[in-house]
Amino acid sequence: MKFRGKIVDGACLNHFTRISNMIAKLAKTCTLRISPDKLNFILCDKLANGGVSMWCELEQENFFSEFQMEGFSAENNEIYLELTSENLSRALKTAQNARALKIKLTNKHFPCLTVSVELFSMSSSTRIATHDIPIKVIPRKLWKDLQEPMVPDPDVSIYLPVLKTMKSVVEKMKNISSHLVVEANRDGELNLKIETELVCVTTHFKDLGNPPLASESTSQDRNPEHMAEVHIDIRKLLQFLAGQQVNPTKALCNIVTNKMVHFHLLHEDVSLQYFIPALS
Amino acid sequence: MNENEHDTTLNLKCKLGMKSILPIFRCLNSLERNIEKCKIFTRSDKCKVVIQFFYRHGIKRTHNICFEESQPLQVIFDKNVCTNTLMIQPRLLADAIVLFTSSQEEVTLAVTPLNFCLKSSNEESMDLSNAVYSEMFVGSDDFDFFQIGMNTEITFCFKELKGILTFSEVTHAPISIYFDFPGKPLALSIDDMLVEANFILATLADEPSRASSPQSLCLSQKRKRSDLIKKKAGKNVTGQTLECISRKAAPRRIYPKETLTNISALENCGSPGMKRANGDISEVSESSVSNTEEVPGSRCLRKFSCMFFGAVSSDQQEHFNHPFDSLARASDSEEDMNNGRFSLS
Numbered sequence: 192m193k194f195r196g197k198i199v200d201g202a203c204l205n206h207f208t209r210i211s212n213m214i215a216k217l218a219k220t221c222t223l224r225i226s227p228d229k230l231n232f233i234l235c236d237k238l239a240n241g242g243v244s245m246w247c248e249l250e251q252e253n254f255f256s257e258f259q260m261e262g263f264s265a266e267n268n269e270i271y272l273e274l275t276s277e278n279l280s281r282a283l284k285t286a287q288n289a290r291a292l293k294i295k296l297t298n299k300h301f302p303c304l305t306v307s308v309e310l311f312s313m314s315s316s317t318r319i320a321t322h323d324i325p326i327k328v329i330p331r332k333l334w335k336d337l338q339e340p341m342v343p344d345p346d347v348s349i350y351l352p353v354l355k356t357m358k359s360v361v362e363k364m365k366n367i368s369s370h371l372v373v374e375a376n377r378d379g380e381l382n383l384k385i386e387t388e389l390v391c392v393t394t395h396f397k398d399l400g401n402p403p404l405a406s407e408s409t410s411q412d413r414n415p416e417h418m419a420e421v422h423i424d425i426r427k428l429l430q431f432l433a434g435q436q437v438n439p440t441k442a443l444c445n446i447v448t449n450k451m452v453h454f455h456l457l458h459e460d461v462s463l464q465y466f467i468p469a470l471s
Numbered sequence: 472m473n474e475n476e477h478d479t480t481l482n483l484k485c486k487l488g489m490k491s492i493l494p495i496f497r498c499l500n501s502l503e504r505n506i507e508k509c510k511i512f513t514r515s516d517k518c519k520v521v522i523q524f525f526y527r528h529g530i531k532r533t534h535n536i537c538f539e540e541s542q543p544l545q546v547i548f549d550k551n552v553c554t555n556t557l558m559i560q561p562r563l564l565a566d567a568i569v570l571f572t573s574s575q576e577e578v579t580l581a582v583t584p585l586n587f588c589l590k591s592s593n594e595e596s597m598d599l600s601n602a603v604y605s606e607m608f609v610g611s612d613d614f615d616f617f618q619i620g621m622n623t624e625i626t627f628c629f630k631e632l633k634g635i636l637t638f639s640e641v642t643h644a645p646i647s648i649y650f651d652f653p654g655k656p657l658a659l660s661i662d663d664m665l666v667e668a669n670f671i672l673a674t675l676a677d678e679p680s681r682a683s684s685p686q687s688l689c690l691s692q693k694r695k696r697s698d699l700i701k702k703k704a705g706k707n708v709t710g711q712t713l714e715c716i717s718r719k720a721a722p723r724r725i726y727p728k729e730t731l732t733n734i735s736a737l738e739n740c741g742s743p744g745m746k747r748a749n750g751d752i753s754e755v756s757e758s759s760v761s762n763t764e765e766v767p768g769s770r771c772l773r774k775f776s777c778m779f780f781g782a783v784s785s786d787q788q789e790h791f792n793h794p795f796d797s798l799a800r801a802s803d804s805e806e807d808m809n810n811g812r813f814s815l816s
Contacts, residue, residue: 312612320605321607
């Protein structure tokens, strides 16, 4: 298996660094899937993650000026690697004002992802910083658990308010209760509710707008003001919101009543999907 | 420090708690805006250092801080005879530091006549398969001064380096680095108009018999000397902070026998008070601080008050049965810490 890629554009490098920082905040360990056209950061819904799963996809063409990979085999031309996300984001920190970034799969004592950053220097000689990030290659038989999660038909689909506002609301709510109710309707209304013995707090977001639903049949027989709700662990939502340092280009949320909430964000051309299951 | 009133020169070596001083000088912005004058003097009768701030409208704020007299340790180390000397803007090194995580204890510096490399210590990255190995190459052109006598790789404490670089960003002077072979100390020197600081760090010795990864203990003692103030006001203001002391380690190995005789010569130099700790190390208290630049080979090493002890391999440890207090964490339990303590006062 081989992989080598090079990023030379400053804006692409910064974007890639931001994505990596976001992933580091969302998942301690994650899977990196490399395929001929895409890179994916994956977190599958194991109990260890609390049932949360994540699927982040980016088109390699939008970032890499050079990209070569050779997967497991001709039919399965993909590479699945497991790594500690923070290692990658820290290695990319040095790339802030870099001339070029090279990333490749190597085997030095143990398999590594080698990130090599060429920095600007005042003189003719260049400064090169290299990081060898240890990784684990994931065997072929485990690949099936790491596929793109199926998104069930949502009951309500709604655009999210400004994430920073949502985050500060959720942060305060966390101190009161760890059980949060997320509900939304087709009238552009989203509520975040917590309930304890002593107090109930609800934050209402209005006029958010709803994206057009795929299945038109269900929309006829449902009152648009009817709320679809799901009970989730507030800390998982907070972790998701904390990872969003930059406001996304597009953000929407799909609620499947009493099953899960699915967030779908678009950061320029990078798509992030985050699934939080309902509390049982 | 001097007594202002009587205009006599007294030499006072004392220690002040950082926790006491830091809050006084905390809000730099408000200090610069509101304070007209700051006066620092001692009251040795009460063992206090008095810091007075004179604000506008006649407001005066006074802080009294107790001090402890101390006899700082000195080490014999002449940076000017080191084979390898580098001078670099601290900003460039600070960029390199970003590479390493704070969990990294040691960092290795490797030089050849053409280039310079700062990298994760091999000891650590081999043990933990999860650790990221990082290295950064800096070309010799990026240095203000680059003189390498021999190819070397030395390993020393990362935390100390980080601290020193943070300190150096305040001054705008370049950092000079002096070193030799592994085991011999490494000196980092900053010489600004107002401040001169020298940090001596221990380096790991290159012993092939080393089984596990020893820890390098870095002990540094910072010292500031305000030349400008001295020239203008005719006063001599010095402060010293002794940060940490060694464990039993290699003074004997780092300093050849003849150095110990230098110490006795220093004793005759008229320096008041000297202690010998069971023959392992001598402690020489400083004589009056002079204004002059250090003369290479000078016996009275006034500029360096620092210490450091390199980690040693286990076979060397039986030589030393009198460990010092260790303020740095030693993870080897074979250190016999109960064999007596080295007193500084």
